[in-house]
Amino acid sequence: MKVVKFGGSSLASGPAVANALKIITSDPERQIVVTSAPGKRHAGDIKVTDLLIRYANQIIGGENASATVEEIFQRYVEIGHYFGVEEGNISHLRDILLSLPNGNYPNNEYLMAAFKAHGECLNAQLIAIILNEQGVKARFVDPKAAGLTVTGSPNNASIAPESYQALENFEYEPDEKLIFPGFYGYTLAGHIATFSRGGSDITGAILARGFHADLYENFTDVDAIFSANPAVVDHPLPIQTMTYREMRELSYAGFSVFHDEALIPAIQGQIPINVKNTQHPEKRGTMIVPEKHFKPEHIMTGIASSKHFAALYLHKYLINKEVGFTLRILNILSKYGLSYEHMPTGIDDLTIIFDKNKLSDEIIDSVCDDIQTEINPDHLEWINDYAIIMIVGEGMKNHIGVMRDIATPVAAQGISLRMVNQGSSEISIMIGTTTEDADRAVKAIYDYFFKR
Template structure:
């Protein structure tokens, strides 16, 4: 049995729906379908999720909602009309969207989560209606019915173990197609809570593990995962097969094709993932597999750079002799709920790398002042324009001289490297650069390993 997930661009309009249905019905093993909300139909269009966020904020602010609600419902009507679905069958979906402001929400964050989730919920319900209309046996299954239970905050939920016990008890006929909405689950108190943005990938992985799928097919709008970003490197090499670990490392730094958190349920369930193109389903795509018995075909699998980082640099002589120095810094970060990404250090230096999107200027000043007072460093510097480039590959594990092969092209291109760190897994090397050098760094490393 296969779980098949379609992204927003793959379900944006009637033609996209028709292509998705063609894919679903071409393979009898594709029995579980996970839908995203309709994405952009063309440049300048608006995703349904963004319209629903606008709808929610209008309700919260007491503003008129007729216009944005009309835009949302028109998207679903257009898809239904493409298949000549009777208007009466669409009415429950439209009525539910219209009634969202009257729901019982503990606070505005739960309201926002519920509104957002209805992009996926409405699309899944519509997909089941259309499949039935076309003569296929299909059933719409909500997270409540399936038992997808979550904890955490309303807009950044996490699946809880009970989910897999409940999915073990879920039953279905061999002949029916099951259509699930992605992106959200149900809290123990019975409220909707969404995963982080792009969380339909997570739902697909949860179902693949919980329903013991043989394969999780993730359909999107690219032919494969590439060894580098095509907007940075011209015609990069597609990756035919990679491990969970490689994908996790690359997703962290910026590979946006597949949600990195979605790997965890798949890893736990030992379910291979196949990332494929909805518009070219005949192409092999990229297969993501367990690392056991994996034989890499290249030294490096991928190179990616993230420019959304910043760093706090501290220098103090004899730092390594001071007990609790690092602990006091981390306590200050914890006090303000700021997590750090990496913390390379020397005998007199520490660099604390953070996600720049999670801190504002006021918070930076507050944290810096408290660190200055707590540990009195000889030098304290905030580096705002920091980038991290990840070079990842299972083939690096037992290869001598890889670091030299990475650094040599950077030196040749006059790219400074203030930080380098090799992961304990030995399949990744992290390089810190100025953000304006990041793209050149990726190109230089890519051509060293892939040009020939």
């Protein structure tokens, strides 16, 4: 049995949904289907999720939202019409939208989560209706009925372990397609809570593990995962097969096909993942598999860069001799609710690398002031211009001289490395550069490994 998930661009319009339905019905093993909300139909279009966020904000602000409700509903009507589904057969979707403001929400965060989740919820219901009208036995499954219980905050939920037992006990017919909305589950108190970005990917991975699927097929708008960003490297090689941990490392550094947390349930269940293109389902795509028995074809599998980092550098003599030095810094970060990404150190130097998306100018100033007062370093510097590049490959751990092969082309480009860190697994090396140098470094390293 296979779990198959479609992204928003794959379900944005009637023709796009038709491609998805052809994929679903062409293989009887594709039994569990995970839907996203309809995405953009063209440049300048608005995703249904963004329309629902607008709807929620209008309700919170006490504004009239009738025009937004109709705009959302017409997106589903348009898709239904493509398949000859009468508007009267889906009029209950409008009723669901209109009833959303009347829900019992503990606060506005729960209200926002519930509104956002209905992009997926209504799309799953619509697709089940279309399949049934085409003579395909299909059933919409509400996450509550399946026992998808979540914990955490309303808009950043985590799956509860008992959900997997509930999925194992879920009853269904061997010849029916189960249509699940992605992106959300229900709290123990019965409120909707959404996963973080890439939430439908997370739902697909959860269902793949819970139903013990043979394969999790993730359909998107690319033919494969590429060994580098095509916007940075011309015609990078597609990756045919890679391991879970390679994908995790690359996702962290900017690979956008998967949110880096989305794989975890599939990894825990050891379910192979196949990333494929909805427009070209006949193509092989990229397989993501367990590490066991994997044989790498190249030294390096992929290279990715991310430019949303900043760093705090401090110098103080003999910090390696000072007991509790790092603890004092961590206590300051904890005071402001900050986590850090990396902390490379030397005997007299320490650099703390942050995700800039989690910072504000006020927090930066406060942290720097507290460290100056508490630590009294000889030199303290905030570096706002910081990029991280990840070079990843299972083949690296058995190859001597990888660091030389990375440094050689980078040095030839006149690029200075701010930081070098090799992971303990020996399948990844992280380097730090300025944001201006990041793309040139990626191109140089890619050419050295793949074009020599």
